[in-house]
Amino acid sequence: MALRVRFAPSPSGYLHIGGARTALFNWLWARKNGGTFILRVEDTDQERSSIESVRAILDALRWLGLEWDEGPEVGGGKGPYFQSERRALYRELGEQLVREGKAYRCDLTKEELDQLRADFKAKNPKGEFVYKGPYRECTDPSKPHVIRFRTPRDGSTDFADKVFGHISTPNSEQPDFVLMRSDGFPLYNFAAVVDDHAMDITLVARGRDHVGNTPQQVLLYRAFGWTPPDFAHLPLMLASSGEKLSKRNASVAVHEYRDRGYTPMGVLNYLSRFGWSYGDQEIFSREELVRLFDWERVGRSDGKFDEKKFADVAFEHLKRPELTPPSDYVSSVTPFVAARGIERPDQARIAAALPLIRDRAHSLVEAADLLDFYLREPPVLDDAARPLLTPAAAPHLEAVRKLVADAGSFVASDLEAAFKAWLEASGIKMKDVAQPVRVALSGRKASPGLFDVMVVLGRETTLARLDRAIQLCRGS
């Protein structure tokens, strides 16, 4: 049977990097094997689901380039892809299990259950309440009720996990879990099983926090007489604090990294190496990831997200032209440049300056900052740089101005040669003249090499900036 995997988020918050990793591994597996990657929205909880979250998740996935073959806004032959639109199916199958005696109606109310929990908690402050039944089976279907699964009392439920191997759980541990809520909406375990089966999912890959659900789901597959899919659980990505990643924690939201100027592959590369490895290799292109990914190389222990390592991996992608081609870099950084108030940034000049900022910009936000003075006339003069434009610096700038004006060819090596010759002849030290010139050209105390900057600016602009600096020196 053709490989079909899915990513099934609940639209109750942003897509965070942990969820993005789950989506990535599914996507990689599908792409590697020519399978189908399905996106399904698990919006059965009307209280917590929101259309904004659906939007946010779709946008984040698209930005990362994890395009889905079937799902919202794409369609497919196994829809609908929103669980809220599949209620009739769940209801029908729930009734079927009741008819077959594999499930039953229970009219114990939520309040009564809460009371039981509270009572238990009062007596056993340490332990956690576990009520496995028997629940109150109701005979009057017109009364509000849920449908519970009639869980076997003994034996155990096993499944093979592609990452963790064989996992066995005693059935005595499982409660008579709820399939259908009293409001007619299905609960996670039930809806997931029904949909995974209906959508012909062949492998369910999700976070390790779902291993406890798997036995219940396997029990459901058996009750229906369906063959369970394969399972693969991923070790958890914890926050750097060691706590579980939260959907409400905006700082780990995918869109946050986009806004901070990281590229999709920067994010994906870091995520790919979290729980998966390929020898000592750290940096991968998207194509390499698709080719090399394998469940065999997925680890089993949880890890903590590391901001520094993440930033470095992202930087590596920005730094290497083979990973981020110039044209991609220019189009990616342009919006960040524009956000600084530079209207219709000169793309050609950005491209020209690119080699000078590539190994200096750790993010597109930084890149836009480093690009600023090439694109703004006059350049912004930093407060910290202003003091370098002293009357004493004026003569040096005058001399440099002449050199630039007289230079035959306007290429870095020739400019540097002429510069060195002048220093030689005058006995002036490079250290003493470089900083004023740098401030004149860039308005900053730090910049790429002077001659490279001049070439990007062009002779005319270089002269204009030197002139302006000379005026400022005299004025101070």
Add this chain to the structure above:
RNA sequence: GGCCCCAUCGUCUAGCGGUUAGGACAUCGGCCUCUCACGCCGGUAACGCGGGUUCGAUUCCCGCUGGGGUCGCCA
């Protein structure tokens, strides 16, 4: 607390019986140098503990300890 799972530098990890336990990030030195970077060189830094199995355990088994997950009419 029950059940399930995990355990190599601070962090992400390589290792699949015999290695000076490797790489990357971080960190600390140094080099390069017109500034800032990049780059390069080098240092500090790990197999949780106790039993086995074996000629030999980081590696296999058991226990302990530690950590995590889960125990909802959330997903």
